[in-house]
Amino acid sequence: MKQTNYEKIGWSIALDELERQRLSLRNHLLIEWFCVAWFLAVVGYRIISPYVLATHPSLRSLSDILGKPLWYLVIASEYAALILAIRVGRSDDWKGYREAFKQLYVENYLDSVFAELRYEPDQRIHTGYVEKTMIVPKRFRDNWRLAGNDYISGRYKQTRFQRSDLCLIYCFGKSNHSRKNTVVFSGRWMIVEFNKSFRSKVQIVQKGFCNSPRKRTFEMSDSVFDPVEMESADFNSRFLVYAKNEHEAFYLITPQLMERLQQLADRTGGKLFFCFVKNQLHIAIQSNKDSLEAPSVFKRLDEAQITQQFREEIEGITQFIDELSLDNNLFINAEK
Numbered sequence: 573m574k575q576t577n578y579e580k581i582g583w584s585i586a587l588d589e590l591e592r593q594r595l596s597l598r599n600h601l602l603i604e605w606f607c608v609a610w611f612l613a614v615v616g617y618r619i620i621s622p623y624v625l626a627t628h629p630s631l632r633s634l635s636d637i638l639g640k641p642l643w644y645l646v647i648a649s650e651y652a653a654l655i656l657a658i659r660v661g662r663s664d665d666w667k668g669y670r671e672a673f674k675q676l677y678v679e680n681y682l683d684s685v686f687a688e689l690r691y692e693p694d695q696r697i698h699t700g701y702v703e704k705t706m707i708v709p710k711r712f713r714d715n716w717r718l719a720g721n722d723y724i725s726g727r728y729k730q731t732r733f734q735r736s737d738l739c740l741i742y743c744f745g746k747s748n749h750s751r752k753n754t755v756v757f758s759g760r761w762m763i764v765e766f767n768k769s770f771r772s773k774v775q776i777v778q779k780g781f782c783n784s785p786r787k788r789t790f791e792m793s794d795s796v797f798d799p800v801e802m803e804s805a806d807f808n809s810r811f812l813v814y815a816k817n818e819h820e821a822f823y824l825i826t827p828q829l830m831e832r833l834q835q836l837a838d839r840t841g842g843k844l845f846f847c848f849v850k851n852q853l854h855i856a857i858q859s860n861k862d863s864l865e866a867p868s869v870f871k872r873l874d875e876a877q878i879t880q881q882f883r884e885e886i887e888g889i890t891q892f893i894d895e896l897s898l899d900n901n902l903f904i905n906a907e908k
Contacts (some may be wrong), residue, residue, distance in 0.1 A: 586672075586676050587676070587873070587875070589672070590669075590672050590673060590676055590873065591872070591873055593665070593668065593669045593672060594669065594869050594872075594873060596665075597665070597666065597669055597869045598869040598870055601869065603656070603657075604657045607653040607654070607656045607657035608653070608654075608657050610649065610650070610653045611650055611653045611654045611657065614646060614647070614649070614650040614653075615650060617634065618647075621633060621634070634646070669866065669869075670693075670865070670866050671693065673866040674693045674722075674864065674866070677878055677879075677882065678691065678693075678722075678864050678882065679691050681879065681882045681883075681886070682724060682726075682886070685728070685886055685890070686724075686726035686727060686728055687726060687727045687728075688725075688726050688727045688732075689724070689725075689726040690723075690724070690725045690726060691722075691723070691724050692723040693721060693722055693723075694721055695721070695723035695736070696718065696719070696720030696721055696722075696723050696736040696737070696738060697720065697723065697734060697735070697736045697738060697761055697763065699718050701763060701852075701854075702718060702738070702740075702761070702854075704849045704850075704852075705773075705775070705847040705849055705854050706773065706775075706797070706847075707740070707757075707775075707845070707847070707856075708740075708742075715742060715743050716740060716741060716742045716743060716756075717741050717743065718738060718739065718740060718741070719738070719739040719741065720736050720737050720738040720739055720761075721736065721737055721862070722736055722737050722862075722863065722864045723735070723736040724736065724889075728889065728890055728893050729893065731764055731765070731893050732764070732765045733762060733763060733764045733765065733889065733893070734762070734763050735760060735761065735762040735763070735889055736760075736761060737759070737760060737761075737862050737863055737864075738757070738758075738759070738760070738761040738856075739755060739757070739758045740755070740756050740757035740758075740782075741753050741754070741755055741756070742754045742755075742756045756782045757781075757782050757856065757858055758858065758859070758860045758861070758862075759842055759856060759857045759858040759859040759860060759861070760856070760857045760859060760863060760888055761854070761855070761856045761857075762854070762855045762856075762857075762888075762889060762892065763852050763853070763854050763855075764852065764853045764855065764892075764893065765851055765852055766851045766852070766853070767851070768851060769850045769851045770820070770824065770848045770849070770850065770851070771817060771820045771823075772815065772816040772817040772820045773797070773815070773816055773847065773848060773849055774813070774814070774815040774816075774817075774820055774821050774824055774825070774847070774848045775797065775812075775813065775814040775815070775845070775846065775847045776811055776812075776813055776825065776833065776844075776845070776846040776847075777811065777812045777813075777814070777844075777845050777846075778810060778811055778812075778837055778843045778844040778845065779810060779811065779812060779843075780843045781843040781844065781845050781856075781858055782843075782845075782858065797814035797815060797816060798814065798815060798816070798818065799812065799813065799814055800813040800814065800815050800818050800821045800822075801813075802821075802822075802825060802830065803827075804827065804830050806834065807830040807833070807834060810834060810837060811833065811837075813825065824848060829896070832895055832896055832897075833846070835895065836891070836892065836895055836896075839891075840857055840888075841857075841859055842857045842858045842859040842860070843857075843858045844856070844857060844858075845858070855892055857888065863885050863888075864882070864885055
């Protein structure tokens, strides 16, 4: 759909304003770094110089070289630089720049691809949905929490979906003082919805998924799941399958699906996790990065490059629906 002249003018004005915000943030950051560097340099000299002058009496101190008035001015600039760095840092409107970028680029691009779009940059997929996959065993339910952003929901072809960046954090330790946090998953999480439900929960886990030191905890979520050996040796070498019902696993994971999963694993930048839950298929891609974010403020906004980046990110949604044929009757005959 072609833009009207008014839309083009509005787009150009919005781009100019976003570029102005980027330059302002870049300049503030450079000033802040310079002030911090100056403060550390003066403080470092004042700490080290007495020891250097004591071991090398022939050297003159900076205060002798500059004279007392200029030396006092240097000392004063030390504190002035620290105060300026703090004030400049507080004045940086990072949130405003991030929100403007996402509204201008992300939301517009998403709207051109998906129907019934809902985009919430500061929201994520609800914890209850993730809990249903039993990716974390019940016995560890109080030891983990979720963080995330860039929530997207909508319809692609005939398939409804929701997606967000997620970070699964595992907390271990006996007391609040000794508790430590470990990120065991960071990446994209997508939920695809169907018209009918699957008979039971089935998990497909690519080997190496999750960064957990407690490997057993996150490779087999709970004792109610049993490991299932599939008929393909190649598939078994790359994926682990767990199910409450072995027959259901064989019913869902056909040779055609196994082949498609392996092809997706070859093309996806990250380990994969699939879980069939009621009328949903959960797909997690461990990319260890936060997607759909504004580029560095030190780089001029390149519309073509940004569009290409978002195209690759959105293909993370569309390629799964297309490659797994999720908009046809592949799974539609699953009964309760």
